Amino acid sequence: MNVARHILATLSLIPASHAMADSTSYPLTLTNCGMEVHFQSAPNSTVTVGQSATEILYALGLADRVAGTSVWFNPVLPQFRDVNADIERIADNDPSFEAVVNKKPDLVATQYEWHIGPTGSVATRRQFHDLGIATYIMPADCDTKDNATGGDGTRIAAFSPDSVYKGINELATIFDVQDAGAALVADLEAREARAIANAEGLELPEDLSAVFWFSSPELSAAPYVAGRLGAPGYIMDKLGIRNVIQSDEEWPTVGWESIAKADPDVIVVAHMDRRRYPADAVDKKHEFLHSDPVTREMAAVKNGHIIEMDAHAMSATMRTIFGLETLADALSTLSFDR
Structure with a gap:
């Protein structure tokens, strides 16, 4: 069963009283990785810098809002192969600032703060914000993590999938697709529980x-x-x-x-x-x-x-x-x- 079907199956199990999340009220302000970001409405066009942001947007049913992608380690998940084929990959690795800006996005969503952050290899957040382009960094790369230490950063506390789920729910709120976000998180939590249970049965x-x-x-x-x-x-x-x-x-x-x-x-x-x-x-x-x-x-x-x-x-x-x-x-x- 692919992720999209998992989401629909999970959503069907949510009680009717909780199945429909509140709609996003715009203008929306979020604090993301230490910086306030503002949205007057749901972004129409997004460029992703990092495979994580790309695949989460696809899983939320937002492929039509993605204008360009970059920074890939593995092939896209099989269920997104068709939609991904129609979206420009502006770089396999780090894109240039100009290449991102030329896509005229409303939002740049990035996986790593070192790509778009205080000393971003692509650009700083301020450079994008000065052009009216919002930025969003996946919380998994800044919650419980200090990226000011150089390299890939240093964890100040253990990573938890909760930071991934936070990113999913916040992106779902930004785009006003909260139901899809809740269903995706529920599916991932169920898979996590099954994997742990399976491992416990191995008696390692x-x-x-x-x-x-x-x-x-x-x-x-x-x-x-x-x-x-x-x-x-x-x-x-x-x-x-x-x-x-x-x-x-x-x-x-x-x-x-x-x-x-x-x-x-x-x-x-x-x-x-x-x-x-x-x-x-x-x-x-x-x-x-x-x-x-x-x-x-x-x-x-x-x-x-x-x-x-x-x-x-x-x-x-x-x-x-x-x-x-x-x-x-x-x-x-x-x-x-x-």
Whole structure:
């Protein structure tokens, strides 16, 4: 069953007294990632900078309001393939400020504050606001997170899907489609509960450990691995897995010697279409793990406990719930006899 059908099915189960949410009252003012944003009416045209914002708008039935997309890690979800094919992808990675502005959007919705924020790589929020273009940053990238530390930021508290659900509900309010937002959140919450229940039924070892490898600037360089408080940390916590990386940074670099010393039971590797770094390619990750004199001696490599996951699911997005499902399903096929 695809997301759209899930939404309709979930909505049909909501009692009639609660099924219809209040309509948005404009003008609307929201505080988003520390800045007030104002809407005189629902935006007619939006440019997305980040796959998370794109897929949430599609899931809310708002594809006709999306004028352009950018920053993609994985193919769009299958149920949105047709609508996405008709929308211009203005950049696979970071778009230019001019490319975004030239689409004449009413709103720019972004996944990461480092793209559109105080020192945005695309532009600052003020630059867009000065042109009368509203901006919205997904709360999952600023709630419980300090992006002023550089790089991918540092979590000041553990990520929770509640920040994703907050973003869904706020976008639904901005566009006055609250019923679709409530149904999407209900569907994701149900999937989350099922994945956790399935994992509990596996009776995994109590001391099971893992590391999540996103990519590396060079294959032999220290990899970008998941810190303990981000989306992968949430996935591991819900499945009762210990993260061998204890940093609060979102994606710290940690040497393979240190990772090998921790010797995690499972290595989760990111699968993505992006090719910014050599290690973006998942086959290169596998090749390195099996050939490097340090990594090939790790228990996870010797035992074949290497699990692939969409890179986008490793970010704080609605796909994090899909990543939870992916890992729970994969663990059910592995043996951990010790």
